[in-house]
Amino acid sequence: MKYCSECGKGVELKIPDGDNRERHVCSHCQTIHYKNPNVVAGCLPVWEDKILLCKRAIEPRHGFWTLPAGFMENDESLEQAATRESIEEANANLEVTNIYTIVSLPHINQVYILYLAKLKDLNFSAGVESLDVQLFTEEQIPWDNLAFRTINFTLKHYFEDRKNNSFPVHHGTIEKNNRYQ
Ligand SMILES: [Zn+2]
Numbered sequence: 001m002k003y004c005s006e007c008g009k010g011v012e013l014k015i016p017d018g019d020n021r022e023r024h025v026c027s028h029c030q031t032i033h034y035k036n037p038n039v040v041a042g043c044l045p046v047w048e049d050k051i052l053l054c055k056r057a058i059e060p061r062h063g064f065w066t067l068p069a070g071f072m073e074n075d076e077s078l079e080q081a082a083t084r085e086s087i088e089e090a091n092a093n094l095e096v097t098n099i100y101t102i103v104s105l106p107h108i109n110q111v112y113i114l115y116l117a118k119l120k121d122l123n124f125s126a127g128v129e130s131l132d133v134q135l136f137t138e139e140q141i142p143w144d145n146l147a148f149r150t151i152n153f154t155l156k157h158y159f160e161d162r163k164n165n166s167f168p169v170h171h172g173t174i175e176k177n178n179r180y181q
Pocket of ligand 1: 007008026028029
């Protein structure tokens with residue numbers, strides 16, 4: 001960031017009084033421009049013994065499969081964000097039940113929060129950000145073509161938990177490595 005979004009003058013990197021890390025601070029109006037992690041909200045939509053995945057029509061990871069999820073907007077709840085993303089990406093008619101996975105990605109400043117959700121019907125279809133939307137049994141999951149490690153984390157837990165019919169919240173941290181996200 002070079003210029004203050006409040007007054008248009010230049011900003012400088014410095015540690016504000018009482019803070020402990022560098023921020024962009026406007027030298028003119030003194031506004032401190034904080035940058036904090038983004039929340040990615042989404043769903044794991046379930047229909048009988050199958051789960052719904054979307055094939056991405058956008059970068060990053062164009063052509064890879066993912067759960068419907070995306071950046072939370074201002075003025076919405078987490079649950080609303082997860083539901084909205086499922087409609088945008090899959091036109092899915094679903095009911096979110098409970099929070100299922102919470103994954104921190106410190107290297108890209110994101111936190112994923114995914115809900116378990118019940119599909120209400122089979123009237124789903126690809127939204128503009130998806131090339132395709134399909135239901136998969138455990139055996140059909142395209143493990144080598146999943147878009148993100150967060151999705152892998154969530155699906156692994158799901159199929160493990162399903163054996164016990166118990167779905168506690170799972171949380172974890174995914175660190176930077178040489179692979180995607
Ligand atoms: Zn300013």
